Amino acid sequence: MKMSRIHQVSESKLQKWLLLLSLSLLSIYVPLSFADLGTAARYSTPYLPTECYGHDATVFPANSLFAAAGEGIWDNGAACGRQYMVSCISANAPSSCVPGSTIQVKIVDRAATAVSKASSRGAALVLSTTAFDQLVRPPSTTSINIMFQQVS
Incomplete structure (x- = not known):
């Protein structure tokens, strides 16, 4: 039981990290512009x-x-x-x-x-x-x- 809970927490952290990484990369390639x-x-x-x-x-x-x-x-x-x-x-x-x-x-x-x-x-x-x-x-x-x- 403890192992599956640890696995869920790690998976959740990994998903958040991947989302943050994706947004960071996107901001490099798609600059914000008001023109x-x-x-x-x-x-x-x-x-x-x-x-x-x-x-x-x-x-x-x-x-x-x-x-x-x-x-x-x-x-x-x-x-x-x-x-x-x-x-x-x-x-x-x-x-x-x-x-x-x-x-x-x-x-x-x-x-x-x-x-x-x-x-x-x-x-x-x-x-x-x-x-x-x-x-x-x-x-x-x-x-x-x-x-x-x-x-x-």
Whole structure:
């Protein structure tokens, strides 16, 4: 009787240990991420007026890294001023993404109402020409697949 009880306790400890080991290994191979996946298009001048700031050009970042928000992140205008880290993960033309390139963009407009139309419809983000060109070489593609994360 004592032997079977010891065997049950050992088996229970072994199961717990194996579960812990499995979860540890899983966490190594499946990193936790809070980034979203979507598409990005480009748009070009004219950028004014914007849905967020009207005719105020002073809100545009000096480095020209800005974007218009697609409907999925527009959030009834709450997206205005938010900052996103954006990386190109693939494009319809092979090897178009600039390897290791990640940029930070500021939302200044709504894609659906922007004066300049997007190069592709339904994008999560519509990037300024400068922002798009930093992620893609050659810049002839009209849409890319991106990973993006809000940072502020």
